[in-house]
Amino acid sequence: MTDHTVLPVDDPAVLKHVPESGYTLSWSGLSWTVKDKTVLTGLSGIVTPGSVVAILGASGAGKSSLLDILAGRRKPTSGSLMVNGQEGVPMKHVSRYCTQEDALLGSLTVYETLDYAARFNMPSTTTAAERRAHIDRLLAEFGLEDVRDTIVGTPLLKGCSGGQKRRVSVASQIIGNEGGILFLDEPTSGLDSVSSAHLVKSLRDLANDNNSTILATIHQPATDTFNLFTHVLLLGQGRTVFFGAREEAVEFFASIGKPVPTYANPADVFLEWTNVDYDANRDARRQEVQAMAEQFRASPRMMKIERAVHDLRQVAASGGVPAVQAGFTNGVMYQTATLMSRMFLNARKDILAYWVRVAMYVGLAILMGTTWLRMGTYQSTVQDRLAAIFFSVAFLSFMSVAGIPAFLEVRHVFLRERGNGLYSTAAYLLSDFIVSMPFIFIITISFSLIAYWLMGFQGDAGRFFVFVGYLFLALLVAEAQVIFISVAIPIFVAALAITAFLNGLWMVVQGFFVQRMNLPGFWRYSFHYIDFQKYAFEILVKNEFSENMWFQCQRVGAVAPGGSTAANATAAITNAAVQNPACFCIFPSTRSTDGCSFNGLDIIDYYGYGEVNYGAWAGLMIAILVAFKIGTYLILRKHKN
Numbered sequence: 001m002t003d004h005t006v007l008p009v010d011d012p013a014v015l016k017h018v019p020e021s022g023y024t025l026s027w028s029g030l031s032w033t034v035k036d037k038t039v040l041t042g043l044s045g046i047v048t049p050g051s052v053v054a055i056l057g058a059s060g061a062g063k064s065s066l067l068d069i070l071a072g073r074r075k076p077t078s079g080s081l082m083v084n085g086q087e088g089v090p091m092k093h094v095s096r097y098c099t100q101e102d103a104l105l106g107s108l109t110v111y112e113t114l115d116y117a118a119r120f121n122m123p124s125t126t127t128a129a130e131r132r133a134h135i136d137r138l139l140a141e142f143g144l145e146d147v148r149d150t151i152v153g154t155p156l157l158k159g160c161s162g163g164q165k166r167r168v169s170v171a172s173q174i175i176g177n178e179g180g181i182l183f184l185d186e187p188t189s190g191l192d193s194v195s196s197a198h199l200v201k202s203l204r205d206l207a208n209d210n211n212s213t214i215l216a217t218i219h220q221p222a223t224d225t226f227n228l229f230t231h232v233l234l235l236g237q238g239r240t241v242f243f244g245a246r247e248e249a250v251e252f253f254a255s256i257g258k259p260v261p262t263y264a265n266p267a268d269v270f271l272e273w274t275n276v277d278y279d280a281n282r283d284a285r286r287q288e289v290q291a292m293a294e295q296f297r298a299s300p301r302m303m304k305i306e307r308a309v310h311d312l313r314q315v316a317a318s319g320g321v322p323a324v325q326a327g328f329t330n331g332v333m334y335q336t337a338t339l340m341s342r343m344f345l346n347a348r349k350d351i352l353a354y355w356v357r358v359a360m361y362v363g364l365a366i367l368m369g370t371t372w373l374r375m376g377t378y379q380s381t382v383q384d385r386l387a388a389i390f391f392s393v394a395f396l397s398f399m400s401v402a403g404i405p406a407f408l409e410v411r412h413v414f415l416r417e418r419g420n421g422l423y424s425t426a427a428y429l430l431s432d433f434i435v436s437m438p439f440i441f442i443i444t445i446s447f448s449l450i451a452y453w454l455m456g457f458q459g460d461a462g463r464f465f466v467f468v469g470y471l472f473l474a475l476l477v478a479e480a481q482v483i484f485i486s487v488a489i490p491i492f493v494a495a496l497a498i499t500a501f502l503n504g505l506w507m508v509v510q511g512f513f514v515q516r517m518n519l520p521g522f523w524r525y526s527f528h529y530i531d532f533q534k535y536a537f538e539i540l541v542k543n544e545f546s547e548n549m550w551f552q553c554q555r556v557g558a559v560a561p562g563g564s565t566a567a568n569a570t571a572a573i574t575n576a577a578v579q580n581p582a583c584f585c586i587f588p589s590t591r592s593t594d595g596c597s598f599n600g601l602d603i604i605d606y607y608g609y610g611e612v613n614y615g616a617w618a619g620l621m622i623a624i625l626v627a628f629k630i631g632t633y634l635i636l637r638k639h640k641n
């Protein structure tokens with residue numbers, strides 16, 4: 001176990017010991033300037049395994065910025081960051097970062113959440129029993145045994161309290177990474193003082209038992225909580241005002257003429273000293289804080305730290321420290337399989353994301369089926385059929401916007417987990433696509449089984465499956481579009497507005513409201529040909545208006561019938577196309593023999609869908625799908641965690 005009373009920085013025995021039993025994190029001359037503002041200036045420090053460091057400082061002091069840089073999530077403007085004296089170690093493979101906001105899947109129980117965290121973080125050879133034992137220990141340690149089988153909580157179903165979620169978040173970062181470096185941004189925010197103290201006690205035990213290296217930013221810790229930290233890093237105006245063992249902080253400030261009042265909580269006093277925001281004379285206060293930082297910089301403590309950083313680096317450079325082995329815990333196949341299993345579970349349990357959507361599509365199918373009820377083959381049903389096909393494709397695609405909230409939740413979890421090196425972007429997108437397929441298929445088939453037959457489209461199994469297949473493909477593209485937009489603009493209202501707008505655009509330019517030949521060139525060449533709904537619509541039109549389909553015209557003087565059967569009409573036709581003055585046909589026919597009917601293919605000719613090709617059109621839809629997926633991948637790849 002490490003001695004926490006002093007930073008064990010200049011003891012060669014310690015330096016030798018460090019690499020064998022955990023990670024020593026050190027940094028030297030770190031500065032960060034952003035938009036002409038110097039946020040951090042010349043920070044150096046070293047944290048050995050077994051330490052739990054509280055990063056303290058007034059609001060805006062640079063705590064989160066420093067944590068981000070130490071965790072490798074932000075690049076410093078200058079300075080270096082080392083693990084066991086070595087630069088360039090990928091931090092995501094040796095550390096975990098627990099963000100201020102919880103990023104959890106609301107439909108999973110606490111146990112399921114920890115179980116998947118364990119599967120990702122522990123080697124694939126770990127047995128279920130080993131995982132269970134591990135999780136049980138953590139549940140006990142974090143006071144979560146009573147909510148073991150409670151869901152985390154969704155907008156529809158209440159689950160854990162805010163404080164419990166915080167503990168689940170922290171526990172899920174720790175699991176499987178006990179001997180690593182753990183960064184926590186405000187782990188106690190939202191917790192009462194008892195829960196905060198329990199949480200920090202758990203962190204302290206973890207560090208003691210596993211030689212973990214823990215750094216946490218913290219706002220105003222109560223005395224009990226503060227006393228559990230082994231070290232304090234006090235920031236003021238982006239500089240180190242103090243860094244060392246907690247017990248020595250008070251002593252240091254006394255030595256520079258700033259004694260902490262006897263019964264005061266030192267953490268409160270430190271924050272008071274480093275806060276410049278509320279002082280009437282802010283410039284004078286800033287200078288005071290900088291003077292304190294200057295005094296610390298010139299102190300023997302800082303020299304000791306700098307020497308330790310230097311010595312460890314030297315030892316590492318001369319090969320005295322084994323190279324840090326860093327990589328994914330498990331292979332890509334295992335990552336993908338684990339992700340898929342969790343996504344299936346989440347999809348199955350997430351009522352809002354999937355089952356409410358299925359219910360909505362079933363409702364729409366009943367609505368459409370009963371309004372377009374059993375269309376006959378009278379000529380006016382041509383328009384009805386076209387409208388039914390258009391509406392099926394357009395509205396079902398449109399309703400994919402309902403998936404945005406669920407996707408944004410999953411995205412949040414993904415970014416946190418990828419940042420922690422649990423899996424790659426490709427593994428995530430592949431799993432998401434595979435898992436979404438059966439759910440989109442359930443939506444398509446539920447809709448089609450009801451709507452197709454009720455509306456009275458051609459009663460032919462082959463045509464039904466073409467209908468299902470192309471509608472399914474259109475919905476896959478619509479879903480890919482929603483994900484692409486949610487990734488590009490991850491703000492719910494904005495993603496919703498843009499998806500709705502785009503779907504409106506696709507509906508308008510797809511060639512139903514305005515025939516392709518009448519579309520102005522700009523819309524035709526810029527959007528019409530990349531409109532996935534156009535391809536699905538045209539295929540379904542071709543599927544429905546086939547050679548065996550005959551429509552009856554209106555006989556002059558006769559009342560328009562509800563519709564006679566195609567078979568009767570077909571039977572009446574024997575010869576070449578003729579004109580029949582006794583009939584009024586709204587579509588010209590080159591195939592009618594009685595002049596009082598027209599064929600499905602006449603409709604196809606009339607609308608210019610002759611060139612529609614099942615394979616090519618499917619290929620084009622798949623190409624649009626792939627384009628959305630590649631776009632999503634590139635944006636996610638570029639996205640900082």
Ligand SMILES: Nc1ncnc2c1ncn2[C@@H]1O[C@H](COP(=O)(O)OP(=O)(O)OP(=O)(O)O)[C@@H](O)[C@H]1O
Binds near residue numbers: 035
């Ligand atoms: N990306 C950025 N662009 C511009 N300024 C930034 C950026 N990130 C941080 N800052 C500025 O750097 C300073 C330190 O921010 P940081 O979030 O690190 O402080 P903090 O100590 O964690 O504050 P708090 O306790 O309020 O969270 C702030 O003044 C902030 O406005």
